[in-house]
Amino acid sequence: MILRVGGCLCGAVRYESGGEPQFSLQCHCRDCQRQSGAPHVAAVRVPSAAFRIVRGTPKRYIAKADSGNDITRVFCGDCGTPLYVQVSTRPDIVGVRVCTFDDPAGSGPKPTSSPRVPSRGTTWMPRGRDSQPTQRARRTRVNPG
Numbered sequence: 001m002i003l004r005v006g007g008c009l010c011g012a013v014r015y016e017s018g019g020e021p022q023f024s025l026q027c028h029c030r031d032c033q034r035q036s037g038a039p040h041v042a043a044v045r046v047p048s049a050a051f052r053i054v055r056g057t058p059k060r061y062i063a064k065a066d067s068g069n070d071i072t073r074v075f076c077g078d079c080g081t082p083l084y085v086q087v088s089t090r091p092d093i094v095g096v097r098v099c100t101f102d103d104p105a106g107s108g109p110k111p112t113s114s115p116r117v118p119s120r121g122t123t124w125m126p127r128g129r130d131s132q133p134t135q136r137a138r139r140t141r142v143n144p145g
Contacts (some may be wrong), residue, residue: 003055006101007058008076008083012056015083015096019050022093029066035073035082041049048086058083
């Protein structure tokens with residue numbers, strides 16, 4: 001069994017996931033867009049029995065999904081990094097945000113689902129051959145106070 005580890009930007013919250021990803025997806029719902037500040041969120045669904053927080057206490061925000069189900073969005077209360085979600089109808093799985101893994105490239109299968117929501121699409125986002133990678137920004141830590 002492969003142990004995948006990850007956490008938030010500031011390091012206050014860390015987790016480990018020992019289960020194999022059941023599936024992966026890119027969610028384009030408005031709630032994920034608003035929480036992430038991005039046009040979509042890459043996530044993998046892992047067994048909740050093999051997922052645990054190993055450092056810190058994340059905050060939770062519970063809301064109604066478009067389906068009417070309760071969805072718990074879990075994030076770092078210090079830096080705000082979205083970490084994972086849990087849907088009330090599927091307590092057996094956790095939806096981990098792929099980019100919070102220490103090794104996002106090796107954290108699961110290629111996306112098997114990418115919901116298309118035309119009214120919520122992002123016409124400003126380049127696609128295909130016109131997409132160009134941006135230069136990597138230097139990461140700087142800011143100490144408050």
